[in-house]
Amino acid sequence: MGAECNLIRHFGKVQTVRANSAQYPCKKESFVSLVVPATTILETQDTHVHTFRSSCGLPECTPKAVLERFQQLHFQVVCITDHRHLDTDPALFQETCADLLEIETPLDVYVGCEAEVLSPELVSLPDSEADMYDVILLAASHYHVFNRYVPRVSTPRQMAEWVLALHRRAASKPWADIIPHPFSFTETLGPWGDAAILESIRDDELVELADMAKSNSIAIEFRLGHALSPAYRELLLRFTKICVRRGVLLSSGSDAHSLDAVGITRTFLVPMRTLGIQNKHFVDIRTVVRNR
Numbered sequence: 001m002g003a004e005c006n007l008i009r010h011f012g013k014v015q016t017v018r019a020n021s022a023q024y025p026c027k028k029e030s031f032v033s034l035v036v037p038a039t040t041i042l043e044t045q046d047t048h049v050h051t052f053r054s055s056c057g058l059p060e061c062t063p064k065a066v067l068e069r070f071q072q073l074h075f076q077v078v079c080i081t082d083h084r085h086l087d088t089d090p091a092l093f094q095e096t097c098a099d100l101l102e103i104e105t106p107l108d109v110y111v112g113c114e115a116e117v118l119s120p121e122l123v124s125l126p127d128s129e130a131d132m133y134d135v136i137l138l139a140a141s142h143y144h145v146f147n148r149y150v151p152r153v154s155t156p157r158q159m160a161e162w163v164l165a166l167h168r169r170a171a172s173k174p175w176a177d178i179i180p181h182p183f184s185f186t187e188t189l190g191p192w193g194d195a196a197i198l199e200s201i202r203d204d205e206l207v208e209l210a211d212m213a214k215s216n217s218i219a220i221e222f223r224l225g226h227a228l229s230p231a232y233r234e235l236l237l238r239f240t241k242i243c244v245r246r247g248v249l250l251s252s253g254s255d256a257h258s259l260d261a262v263g264i265t266r267t268f269l270v271p272m273r274t275l276g277i278q279n280k281h282f283v284d285i286r287t288v289v290r291n292r
């Protein structure tokens, strides 16, 4: 039997059998005994991984190689989330499912996608196709990829309002499960640098965004993978605090595009520790899929 793949169930092509949970236990008890329990879900669940089927994914990232790497790292849950751009052929995701059926693995593997909000009016994944996927990441900060949608504005505050509008659009989609890397790449938006844009975003605007995400059961991915500027770190810290306070779940994703990056989910660990974040603050993607 190959890897489980709920996407296949949604496509209705092949009936697969989920891995036996007794054979591959979640080891929840062992969480309790760890010195730093807040790290544990970050060490066992990666909800954001690309393969070579993303144009930006390295050729080495075959599903087999990716899953072998996760096994070496003792992960338990993996979401393969290749890009779903406007022009992506959905058959790509079926190809991944077909690959997975040939792979023996003890991991819980889900096939999702990373769709994107390109403008407040334009989302790359049609509503009618959302139920194809086990898990959907909906990015609101891919403007570095599709910069023709970036508006010409004259102040960093105006740009911040557009950035917020994209994020609110992502948080308004009931089929979205996770908003990955919020507010990343703002340094690519105009001549001001990211600090001028990010520092103009007010807490009440972050609260509004968090509440929208919460009302649609959307988790937020926190990672420092794309930018390490003090302004970005500060914004993420503010937003993490607000999400935790408003009951929005956090997500643990590496956004790996190479085998080296697979499973690197802990880049925001130190700030998370200072906030007292524990496993209960993270989305358990198995529960999300089960409740679909």
Ligand SMILES: [Zn+2]
Pocket (backbone or CB within 6 Å): 114, 139, 142, 180, 181
């Ligand atoms: Zn992304």
Ligand SMILES: [Zn+2]
Pocket (backbone or CB within 6 Å): 048, 050, 114, 180, 255
């Ligand atoms: Zn990604």
